[in-house]
Amino acid sequence: MTGHRPFTFDTEFDDAGAVAYQPPRQKRSFTPEEVETIRAAAYAEGEGSAMAAAEMDLARAMDRIADAARQGLGALAQVAHAHRSDAAHLSMAAARKIADSALARFPEAPVTAALEALAREVEASPRLLVKVAPEAQVRVQAALDGMASSLGHSGRIEARAEPGMTPAAFILDWGDGRASFDPVDAASRIQTALDEALAAEGLHAEPLIALEPTHG
Structure with a gap:
């Protein structure tokens, strides 16, 4: 039995017999x-x-x-x-090596530089006491004696050996004030400051190489 296919009219007429719809012819x-x-x-x-x-x-x-x-x-x-x-x-690291070498060669340099900076503070003091490492005492005392006249200090300046102190470190006491320096502690503070600066900078620093401007 075959299936039925619905029949479709190509042209439709109205009740009066006129053409109501006629599909367009395909162009061949x-x-x-x-x-x-x-x-x-x-x-x-x-x-x-x-x-x-x-x-x-x-x-x-x-x-x-x-x-x-x-x-x-x-x-x-x-x-x-x-x-x-x-x-x-x-x-x-290189700076510390250079500084350590310089301080080992001139252990009196830090305390003489401090005295020059504090000249006005200590000029009226009758006695200056400088504690230094035992191995630096002789050189520091000689440097202090040579500085006394140039500083205008008429009192006594004494370099006293203090066991356990780092070479080139000192503690300066003039009665009304005190100053000190420890190269190991100073290097540690600088290292800490450097590490904090690098950490704060992170990945937002300026480029290592400046880019040349392009010209169109």
Whole structure:
């Protein structure tokens, strides 16, 4: 048994017998101009679809490039920060070596520099007491004796050995005041300040290499 297919009328008539609806006839032949027009429209539609797909691919590629650039810049900032930290710590280590060598050679230098800076404070004091490391006492005393006249200090200046003190460290006491210096403690404070500055700087410092302006 075959299935039934509904019958459709090509033309419909009204009650008076006039044509109420007539479907448009399909065109079966075309002129060369019409064929060219249809071909051009189809080509333009296909080209538009291809351009849209290409633009979408380009947009996705640009997004991937931007993500890669962001990741690369983040990694570069980390490398730059590590470089700054390493360079700063290397400079600090070199400075400490130089300072230690200079202080070992001239242990009297810190206390004489302090006395020159405090000349007005100590000039009226009848007695100055400077505590220093035992191995630096002789050199410090000789330096203090040589400075007394240039400082205008008429009182006594005594360098006293203090066991346990770091070479080049001193404690200066003039009765009305006191000053001290410890190279180990000073280096530790400088190191702490350097570490805090690097930590605060983080990854937001200026670039290591200044970019040249581009000229269009």
